[in-house]
Amino acid sequence: MxxxxxxxxxxxxxxxxxxxxxxxxxxxxxxxxxxxxxxxxxxxxxxxxxxxxxxxxxxxxxxxxxxxxxxxxxxxxxxxxxxxxxxxxxxxxxxxxxxxxxxxxxxxxxxxxGNGYPMQEIMANDVLLAAGGLGMAPLRSLLWYALDHRDKFGNITLMYGAKRPEDMLFREELVALVDRTDINCLLTVDADPSGAWKGHVGLLPALFDYAKIDPARTYAAVCGPPVVYKFILQRLLDLGFPKNRILMSLERRMKCGVGKCGHCSIGYKYTCMQGPIFTYWDAINLPEMI
Amino acid sequence: MKILKLPKGKLDLFASVVQQFGELHAPVEQDGKYVFKRLARWPDARLEYDRTILPPKKYFLPPRETLFRYRPGEGFVPSTDGLDQRIVLFGVHACDVYAINILDQVFLGKYKDPYYQARRRNIAIIGIDCTPDKQCFCRSMRADFVDHGFDLFFYDTGDYYQALVGTALGDDMVLATGNLFEPVGPADIDAYKERSWNKRRAFHLDVEIRDLSEIFEMEYESGIWDQLGRKCLSCGSCSMVCPTCYCYDVSDDVELGSRAGKRTRSWDSCLYFNHALVASGENFRRDRASRIKFRFYHKQRGFVAEYGRPSCVGCGRCVSACPVNIDTAQVIDRLRRVEDVGSR
The missing domain is CATH 2.40.30.10 (Translation factors)
Incomplete structure (x- = not known):
């Protein structure tokens, strides 16, 4: 009883x-x-x-x-x-x-x-970080993790684009990275009305011209508004990136964060549990993803 | 599993004994339909019911529930209101027990939901066998029989209820009645088998769920979704009455004239416009067609990938509740058909 x-x-x-x-x-x-x-x-x-x-x-x-x-x-x-x-x-x-x-x-x-980036897989490889606008927010964690464990990674390339210089997130610290020799930090703005910007002017994909990337040994982490995915993903595929080495960070409505409330589901996965980091292979297999 | 039998004439006696294990709730008649409700008196119980309007889900995941109270200086203090209430749910059908087992997978898997967990622990379930009507397709969904998740389960075998004892608590209930229950003999087993056979033959509906996941993938762009989208009112009734729909929304309310407040969760539906709406204004399922497709897709495809089976148990409630007669079994049937031009 x-x-x-x-x-x-x-x-x-x-x-x-x-x-x-x-x-x-x-x-x-x-x-x-x-x-x-x-x-x-x-x-x-x-x-x-x-x-x-x-x-x-x-x-x-x-x-x-x-x-x-x-x-x-x-x-x-x-x-x-x-x-x-x-x-x-x-x-x-x-x-x-x-x-x-x-x-x-x-x-x-x-x-x-969430799952986070697969750090164990990424380590010992080259890393390409490609962000547009607010997409820098989740990538910054990966950026500093790689820089703080510099010997564990191969080449590190950052490509970040904002609308104007004053819209660039983390601008001071990113500009300070441009002179570092252990990272290829490429920053661009769509337009520079003030004329004071010393970096690149142009759209994000144009930065590929300044990057040396070996798709066979690189993980690409991409984050940004839909337009970023549209152009960057195509470019990466053209370069010959395997689909499971292209990592995307997604956002959805979430109420619980722990796989219960149902709002963040994409196709048959929950962004909060199996994401928010998905590979491009996931993306083409899950409807409604991007 | 311990199997016993209870003479039908002793059921009311059993019910009176079982009340010491918690407040007795059972299906009662209300405006020509049935609802699970606290029994004022035992004769109100209707054990020969077809289906209740709302499934027993409402006991484990209440339509509205306070999760936390917030007080400046104290932070978020968990609410434990009502969690330790002892209830005995009498007369739960197999499909509904099965549905609770499905909810267990979601709420008691990784990141256990402690509110659900407490209620699941404090609410006893006495199941009862039923006869399918023309809306039932639980057999197709493999939920016409359930082998766990209940404390006791009764099968009507004529003069007796044959009782499966599912838990130690169920056994305590049996023992508390003294010697009301009797051992079963070969004749009782035959009576059960006959009952089982008759039930199987009573089904009107039969849908095939094998390789349904794959067919859903193939028919993802099917025109059938637009047709359903034009019909569906996005009222969410199907979600509310579904024994396995568990989506919930969370909202914070501040008490008037203070900085204190509470965090409440309430049932939600993927058919509502804002289900996949994010703050930037982006809505990943803006069209009605994409939302009703998502509901089918998640039940019959998404859940299979995650938990190994569809989350639908074939109870037929969504069919009763839908104001525009969208019929789950028919939709599945149409998706499977070769000749249905509407699906292209």
Missing amino acids: LVADEVATYHPVLTENPYQPHMARIVRIHKMVENNHLFTLRFLEDQLAHSFRHQPGQFIMLSVPGAGEMPISISSSPSRPEVLELCVRRVGRVTDALYRLKTNDLVGVRGPY
């Missing part, structure tokens, strides 16, 4: 709750680009701040108290722990509420979720 105590002592909701947000303090708000701020967070619990580990390409569920919860990719590298950096574009109700918060205000964080 069941004992009444058994129920009283059984509280997975309190002890093992995957939906439990952990409170984190906003320690810095860096206004990189109008409505594309970089929020630096640190968990209130020191233990959690020390132990939190993620893979490049993973995301968290970010709660803005009173407004809601949303998936945000992690822009900081796991090689630089203790804080989380999130590049958030102000685009909807919850991000609006986030933008009303100030340094030292509290938000909720749970995660990390």
Whole structure:
């Protein structure tokens, strides 16, 4: 017969709750680009701040108290722990509420979720990072991970395009990479009305002319708006990239992040569980993907 | 598995004993249909029902549920309201038990949902066999019989209910009745087999689910989806009444005049316009046709890839609930047909 105590002592909701947000303090708000701020967070619990580990390409569920919860990719590298950096574009109700918060205000964080980039496979190979616009946000984690473990990777190439110089995310730190000899950092803008931009001017695919890429030993990580996928993917295929070495980071509506709420499904996969990093082979096999 | 039998005349006695294990809920009649509800008195129970409007899903994944309360200074405090309520669900059909087993795969797999887990643990299930009507296709979906997921399961074999004892709790229920249950003999087993045979012959519908995944892939661009899209109202009724539809939405509400609030989840449907809408305004399933296609695709194709079988159990509720008579069995049948020009 069941004992009444058994129920009283059984509280997975309190002890093992995957939906439990952990409170984190906003320690810095860096206004990189109008409505594309970089929020630096640190968990209130020191233990959690020390132990939190993620893979490049993973995301968290970010709660803005009173407004809601949303998936945000992690822009900081796991090689630089203790804080989380999130590049958030102000685009909807919850991000609006986030933008009303100030340094030292509290938000909720749970995660990390998703598969992340297959680092074990990528290591020892060359890496090509190709991003347009906000696509730099998830790729930045991979970029700094590779640079912080420089000896574990072959050639590293970054191709990043923004509309204008003032729209370029992480501009200062990326411009500083241009002079480094251990990475080929190629930055371009569609247009430069101010005339002050010293980098390339032109569309993102034009940067291929300046990159030395060996498709047989390179993983390509691509992220950006649909137009980026359209041109970059075709270019990579033309170069002879195997379809499972082209990695894409996707976004979908998500409410749970843990394979339950159903919103992020693409074809027969959940973006939150089998993604958000998909290969191009996945993409051509899953309807509605891009 | 322990198998016993209960004389039919003793069922009310059994029901009165079983109440000590939790609040008794069973199908009752309401406006000519059936609903699972708390029994005011045992004679209200209707064990010879066809199907309830809502499946037992509502007990394990309530239509609205508070997950957290938020208080400045305290953060998100989990809500445990109602999770320890003990309920005995009496009279659950095999397809519905099967559906709960499917929900178990989603909610008790990786990242266990603790709210679901607590309810699943505190709600006992006593299943009962049924006779298929013309909307049932549970046999096609391999859900006409269920071998686990219940505490007790009753088969009507004439003068007796033959009872499968599924769990230790089910066994406790049997023991609590003293000696109401009797051992089964060869004649009882024959009676069961006859019952099983008769049930099999009673089905009107038969759809084939073998290689359905592949046919879905082949017919992904079929014109049938546009036809269904023009018919479908996107009302989401099929999702609400589906025993395995588990999509939910989450929303945060602030209490008036304070910074405190709560986080609630509620049933959602992939047929709603905003199901795949993201903040940038991009909607990955903007067209109605793409949404109804997605619902079929996820049930009959996506779930197979993920969990090894379709998430449909053939209960027929979506057919009853659809205001424009979209019939799941018919859609599958049309997709499989060679001569159906509508599918090109």
